[in-house]
Amino acid sequence: MLSSTCCYNLIPYRTLLLPRRHGAQFHTKSTARSLFPRPSRPPVHRPLKQFQPPQFAAVDGNAYTKILDSCIRFKLLEDGKEIHRRIISHRYFAGNYSLLEKIVQMYISCGEIESARLAFDDLPQPSVFLWNAMIRAYAWNGPFGRAVELYQRMLDTGIEPNKFTFPFVLKACSALEALADGILIHEHAKKAGLELDVYVSTALLDMYLKCGCLEDAHEVFCRMPQKDVVAWNALVSGYALNGRYQEAVHCLLQMQRTGNIPNPSTIVALLPIVGQAKALIQGKSIHAFCIRRRIDKDDVLVNTALLDMYGKSECLVLARRIFDSMSFRNEVTWSAMIGGYTLCGRMAEALQIFRMMLREGSLFAGPTSLAIILRACANFSDFESGRLIHNYLVKSGLLLHVTAANSLLSMYAKVGTVEDAIRFFDEMSVKDTVSYSAIISGCVKNGNAEEALDVFRDMASSSSPCIDIDAATMIGVIPACSHLAALQHGKCSHAYIISHGLTSDSSVCNALIDMYAKCGRIDAARRVFDTMPKRDTVSWNTIIAAYGIHGLGDESVSLFLKMESAGLAPDDVTFICLLSACSHSGLVSKGKRWFLAMQETYKIVPRMEHFICMVDLLGRGGLLNEGYGFIERMPFEADVRVWGALLGACRIHKNIELGEEVSRMIHKLGPEGTGSFVVLSNLYSATGRFSEAAQVRIAQKAKGYAKSPGCSWVEIAGVVHAFVGGDRSHPQSSSIYRKLEELFVEMRRLGYRADTSCALHDVEEEEKEHALVYHSEKLAVAFALLQSGDRQTILITKNLRVCGDCHNAFKYIALATNRTITLRDANRFHHFKEGVCNCRDFW
DNA sequence: ATAGGGTTAG
Numbered sequence: 015m016l017s018s019t020c021c022y023n024l025i026p027y028r029t030l031l032l033p034r035r036h037g038a039q040f041h042t043k044s045t046a047r048s049l050f051p052r053p054s055r056p057p058v059h060r061p062l063k064q065f066q067p068p069q070f071a072a073v074d075g076n077a078y079t080k081i082l083d084s085c086i087r088f089k090l091l092e093d094g095k096e097i098h099r100r101i102i103s104h105r106y107f108a109g110n111y112s113l114l115e116k117i118v119q120m121y122i123s124c125g126e127i128e129s130a131r132l133a134f135d136d137l138p139q140p141s142v143f144l145w146n147a148m149i150r151a152y153a154w155n156g157p158f159g160r161a162v163e164l165y166q167r168m169l170d171t172g173i174e175p176n177k178f179t180f181p182f183v184l185k186a187c188s189a190l191e192a193l194a195d196g197i198l199i200h201e202h203a204k205k206a207g208l209e210l211d212v213y214v215s216t217a218l219l220d221m222y223l224k225c226g227c228l229e230d231a232h233e234v235f236c237r238m239p240q241k242d243v244v245a246w247n248a249l250v251s252g253y254a255l256n257g258r259y260q261e262a263v264h265c266l267l268q269m270q271r272t273g274n275i276p277n278p279s280t281i282v283a284l285l286p287i288v289g290q291a292k293a294l295i296q297g298k299s300i301h302a303f304c305i306r307r308r309i310d311k312d313d314v315l316v317n318t319a320l321l322d323m324y325g326k327s328e329c330l331v332l333a334r335r336i337f338d339s340m341s342f343r344n345e346v347t348w349s350a351m352i353g354g355y356t357l358c359g360r361m362a363e364a365l366q367i368f369r370m371m372l373r374e375g376s377l378f379a380g381p382t383s384l385a386i387i388l389r390a391c392a393n394f395s396d397f398e399s400g401r402l403i404h405n406y407l408v409k410s411g412l413l414l415h416v417t418a419a420n421s422l423l424s425m426y427a428k429v430g431t432v433e434d435a436i437r438f439f440d441e442m443s444v445k446d447t448v449s450y451s452a453i454i455s456g457c458v459k460n461g462n463a464e465e466a467l468d469v470f471r472d473m474a475s476s477s478s479p480c481i482d483i484d485a486a487t488m489i490g491v492i493p494a495c496s497h498l499a500a501l502q503h504g505k506c507s508h509a510y511i512i513s514h515g516l517t518s519d520s521s522v523c524n525a526l527i528d529m530y531a532k533c534g535r536i537d538a539a540r541r542v543f544d545t546m547p548k549r550d551t552v553s554w555n556t557i558i559a560a561y562g563i564h565g566l567g568d569e570s571v572s573l574f575l576k577m578e579s580a581g582l583a584p585d586d587v588t589f590i591c592l593l594s595a596c597s598h599s600g601l602v603s604k605g606k607r608w609f610l611a612m613q614e615t616y617k618i619v620p621r622m623e624h625f626i627c628m629v630d631l632l633g634r635g636g637l638l639n640e641g642y643g644f645i646e647r648m649p650f651e652a653d654v655r656v657w658g659a660l661l662g663a664c665r666i667h668k669n670i671e672l673g674e675e676v677s678r679m680i681h682k683l684g685p686e687g688t689g690s691f692v693v694l695s696n697l698y699s700a701t702g703r704f705s706e707a708a709q710v711r712i713a714q715k716a717k718g719y720a721k722s723p724g725c726s727w728v729e730i731a732g733v734v735h736a737f738v739g740g741d742r743s744h745p746q747s748s749s750i751y752r753k754l755e756e757l758f759v760e761m762r763r764l765g766y767r768a769d770t771s772c773a774l775h776d777v778e779e780e781e782k783e784h785a786l787v788y789h790s791e792k793l794a795v796a797f798a799l800l801q802s803g804d805r806q807t808i809l810i811t812k813n814l815r816v817c818g819d820c821h822n823a824f825k826y827i828a829l830a831t832n833r834t835i836t837l838r839d840a841n842r843f844h845h846f847k848e849g850v851c852n853c854r855d856f857w
Numbered sequence: 858a859t860a861g862g863g864t865t866a867g
Contacts, residue, residue: 282858319858349859382860389861420861427862451862489863524864555865562866590866623867630867655867 082116091124098133111137115144122151146178153186161186162195169202177208181217188217188224196221210239219245223252228261243274251283259291278309278316285319289326297323301332314340318347325354345371349383356390364390365399381412385421392428400425413443420448427456432465439469446480447487455490463497464734466490483510485519492525499811499838501533502732517546524552531560534809534836534843551582559591563842565853567599571608586618593627598842598853602635626655633663638672654680726790726812730801737793746797753796754788761826764849769819791820791837795827807834815839825849 078097085094098117101110114137121130134140134148145168152161165183168175175183180203187196200218203209209218215238222231235241235249246269253262262284266276276284281304288297301320304310310317317340324333333354340347348371355364368387372379379387384403391400404422412418419442426435439445439453450473457466470491473481488511495504508526516522523546530539543549543557554577561570574592577584584592589612596605609628612618625648632641641660645652657680664673727736737744744750758766791812798808816824816839828835829849837844845852 315858322858346859353859385861386859417861424861448862455862486863521864528865552865559866587866594866626867
């Protein structure tokens with residue numbers, strides 16, 4: 015800053031020190047400034063000297079002290095700096111510590127923490143007051159770590175902290191969630207006999223709550239000599255923020271019993287968790303309390319919190335009533351209303367409110383509101399609205415806001431195409447961890463796991479400080495490994511998780527269990543499950559499903575029973591996992607019993623998915639007619655997937671009459687996807703009715719449904735090699751085909767005969783056999799045999815279900831090569847060893 | 858007071 019500007023700035027002090035000419039009090043910074051408007055041109059013609067007494071050194075410290083007081087009060091930085099400069103240049107003041115302390119205070123009040131610190135460090139012996147001021151400055155503005163550091167230095171210097179020091183440094187600990195430091199400071203406060211001071215104990219309470227140590231917080235609270243509403247509110251909000259609904263409500267009741275009346279802050283702290291718990295009855299009674307006490311009158315915060323609570327409890331009528339009755343609404347109010355409609359699946363109203371917000375509310379929709387509306391677009395696959403919001407984001411410049419951009423990215427990843435999402439991702443000006451995580455999981459959800467791993471590699475090599483791989487990222491990456499059955503990648507992810515201390519995160523472990531199971535390593539999956547510190551419902555569901563796809567249904571059932579004794583209630587997904595496990599292991603009667611128990615004992619209303627499992631269970635077990643009757647007795651109309659399960663079973667058991675009947679039902683519903691066409695066509699082929707099979711194929715083509723090509727892949731030394739049927743694109747194609755020919759000679763010698771009923775077309779036997787030879791899984795296994803070491807287990811993954819001939823062929827391949835081969839198809843695992851497969855004879 | 862990325866089943 016030029017000194018001329020400083021000269022000008024010095025003018026006001028004189029005025030300030032004079033009696034109030036304007037007869038006005040200076041209450042705030044803004045009034046102070048408005049009373050002294052800056053002149054439009056730099057007042058170089060009014061040099062400082064004009065205001066200096068004839069002998070500068072004769073100005074005593076008192077005058078500067080008074081000027082500095084004004085600087086502190088009105089945050090006049092430039093003026094303060096000038097005084098600082100003068101004090102430095104005149105050694106006369108060098109020993110005037112109180113003046114130098116004022117300099118530090120001045121810098122703090124002007125928000126110049128670094129300058130304050132420099133001045134502070136120059137002082138030989140700062141007073142306790144100044145230590146406190148400096149610690150407070152860090153505790154309020156950050157960096158919070160500095161506050162703790164300074165506190166430590168204070169102790170090292172031999173200064174006793176007082177009742178002001180503790181609250182400040184504790185506030186910094188809260189912000190850092192630095193529990194260890196907090197506990198140490200608690201000890202110091204105890205020793206200093208200040209633990210029970212109102213401010214210290216309130217700060218301790220707050221620190222423990224922010225660090226999630228509710229028990230310690232409660233202990234501090236109990237010992238507080240006077241518990242005011244503020245302390246009670248702190249406790250309520252602590253429980254609420256940590257998701258402890260029961261304790262929060264209990265605390266509210268206790269508070270009232272001891273004569274403390276909840277105020278708006280209490281209500282606003284409590285309501286979010288009431289909404290989360292969907293505790294509508296409690297919510298209503300809180301609402302009634304608000305009406306009785308009239309604390310909802312014209313209070314935006316209380317009303318918005320009430321509205322949000324009703325929205326989260328899916329009680330839109332009451333939410334809307336509050337919304338309509340509010341005379342003043344802010345952005346949060348509108349967003350909460352939109353969020354409520356979104357949660358209940360009412361897109362039209364959600365969008366309507368959003369438009370109203372822009373039109374009537376004369377509000378600018380901020381990043382948070384847009385995140386909510388974009389989530390609505392994603393949930394309802396409303397791509398068009400999403401694009402409109404994209405426009406709005408571009409126009410308003412909010413696209414530069416990472417949160418808003420990430421919401422948009424996630425919308426594209428969920429409802430758009432992977433290409434759109436990737437294009438948008440590449441164009442994002444700022445990317446952070448969330449952006450990367452969103453695109454990775456988006457790719458996986460759209461079936462492009464390879465792309466996901468590519469993005470992850472980019473992410474890992476990025477040097478940006480905003481990008482660090484966290485638990486949520488890994489939860490996106492691990493399923494990519496599961497999809498590809500890329501065990502090496504999965505193991506690397508596991509290593510990363512261990513080395514970065516993420517093993518305590520249940521969701522990460524759940525993803526790992528799933529990954530190991532889908533990569534054929536049920537043993538490793540179980541080890542993760544057994545060693546994880548805390549198992550939630552998803553953990554149990556995952557391990558039950560894991561044994562299910564390995565055909566170990568009995569283990570699934572016994573885990574289900576263990577889940578109960580571990581004190582976790584099974585949910586609807588648990589039963590889907592359990593029933594499909596029974597189905598894959600042929601445990602028909604057990605499955606039936608659990609389906610009944612689910613409704614009677616566990617009071618779970620079966621969803622479409624449960625019926626799919628049951629039809630699959632009955633159908634695979636050969637009880638085709640029972641399956642048909644089961645569908646007819648369903649309480650709601652069966653969808654394509656339920657009939658598809660039965661059709662699949664008809665194919666396995668070669669029941670053509672029922673198959674036709676079922677396919678008629680499917681066509682009545684209108685085919686979704688291509689599955690039913692393929693299954694029906696294969697059913698005809700399997701029973702030798704090739705012309706019908708061909709007709710189905712033609713009908714499928716005519717209606718524009720393409721069959722997704724069968725594809726198999728295998729991971730060799732960390733690289734995934736993929737094959738489609740008859741593939742000759744692989745660089746080692748010729749040796750693969752040669753290997754396959756060799757294998758066939760040996761397999762035929764052992765008794766293998768091609769099962770041509772699986773071939774799709776009405777062609778000569780020999781030609782059919784030829785088509786079967788080059789099914790993708792056979793190519794993959796030939797390649798794997800060429801590449802992998804002698805005794806290694808081979809894992810092949812296929813996107814569709816394995817055909818009967820390949821299933822049979824794999825038994826002979828395992829026998830001929832004396833290997834264990836695992837084949838994971840769209841449905842389950844097949845382990846081939848010494849000429850047999852662990853799965854029951856469904857083919 | 859609203860709040861971006863996340864695991865299981867079919």
